[in-house]
Amino acid sequence: MNRFLWLVRREVWEHKAIWVAPAIVIGCLVLLMLTGNVHLGPIGTVNGHAVLGEATDEIKLKLLVIVYAGLALVVFMVMGIVAFFYALDALYADRRDRLVLFWKSLPLSDAETVLSKFAVAIVVIPLVALAASLVAQLVIAAGGSARLALEGIGGAVMWRPEALFGGFAVAFLWCVTAMLWYAPVVGYLMLASAWAPRGPFLWAVLPPVGLWVGERFVVGSEHVGDFITGRLFGLYGLLGARSDGSPGAEGDEMAKISQVDLVGGLREFYASPELWLGVVAAALLLAGAMWVRRYRDETS
């Protein structure tokens, strides 16, 4: 097990984007706060009401949870891009310049090597994303409350644990869901990365896009396209903050806010076969990547 952690550590040494990217996001956020460019927008006003000044506590907290979770979403998207390119590069960089001959001279199996890289994409990067989103929340809480205080409105509400923990809990649930949902995408990218003779990006992207375009022009249907966009973006349907559908919500922004349910779609989602079939597909794709890594030893 210790050996596995060393394999993971090696990946973090090599792929600096894993910690540089979130550091840049947080750096930008701090900069925006310091230069006063963050307009508190929805936190500040809804329908012309200065919400944080006037609304009920319940509405204030709800809004803050939405803002904190939304912030986490921005961090997740950046880290999603990091994970995409990491998975695409991991097993290709491993072979580049005949380097694989060195790694393979160590008593490390192909399976544990591939698993360590998968673990980085699917566990380490999400954990870094969660930590970064927590820091981002604290930055916003500090900057936001200072600004509210300057405007004479009490900013202490931004530090309420219900808001901070509430936002973080939503972010955590989204994060875990995304890990499961995107596992087969990571598996696919790693298989392409293990196999590609060169340019893993094109080798990974061209076949599905080719099938998509081909189907569209030859058969005229969009099954492949729906499948791809469904897997890539299907998760975002869950974010569409669902109201509980009571008719009174129409028109009244305040009431709408109170009815927003950020994690309401998850239960249904976890019951869907698509999610679990994806997890099975991820395992198969990973097994494929292990098998390919065993004989694929050079890039051309």
Add this chain to the structure above:
Amino acid sequence: MSELIVARGLRKSFGSTQALSGVDFRVESGRIVGLIGPNGAGKTTALKAMLGLTRFEGELSVLGLNPYLQRHRLMQDVCFIADVAVLPRWIRVSQLIDFVAATHPRFRREVCEQFLSRSDVRKGSRVRELSKGMVTQLHLALVMAIDAKLLVLDEPTLGLDILMRKQFYETLLNEYFDEQRTILVTTHQVEEVEHILTDLLFIDRGRIVLDAAMDEVQEQYAQVAVRPEHLAAARTRQPIAERQGLGRTHMLFRGVDRAELERLGEVGVPSVADLFVAVIQGART
């Protein structure tokens, strides 16, 4: 003596080209074997098969294991350097040592550090900041610090200057090699290794064309600087090679009585390079 590597009917083809066409050989422990062949002879394929880097047909066992299926177990007792000393460019020397120490049960950190202390490699540097010779020294230090039963060196001194090469083979012989270890080495610089080899394995066009211990070779083969008046007589003895040099004709004989050869001219031990050329040419005609 135990057999470390046993190959029977070892084959490998790439499309229609046969890189190895049914090769048999054995390597016993405690030997230093030179695997020598021209480019494209199947050397690298044979090495890769032994190291579990490529699939093969036929039988091959290294330390009793199937290299392709049990590579990670095999690598606890085997270490190798591929022909170009390539190490990850982004890594720091200290990180690399930590990593190998953590993942290799037989790595002896103090041995590695002792080797490095004699080189110009500094532990804080990144590999990309090192010269090619320094990368090679680092790689050699890592590999020599592994207490392995079999060491495979594929063109280990490529990119090293003459001083470093000499130093490398001296270190290998004096500080690394002992009765418990076996070394398999391929190189184009045959003259550098011939004095340390105990066994020769010549390979050409996917076949083994010579498999002999060094002392057998010295008994069987002889090079004679034939005196001009004995040229015709010498040729009736069917030399396996003949070349002109410094006013004398040098002929290489196999299995001819020594006393007889001495009548034809001065008898000497053929160099591995001369033997190689003669055997390969003989095998091809």
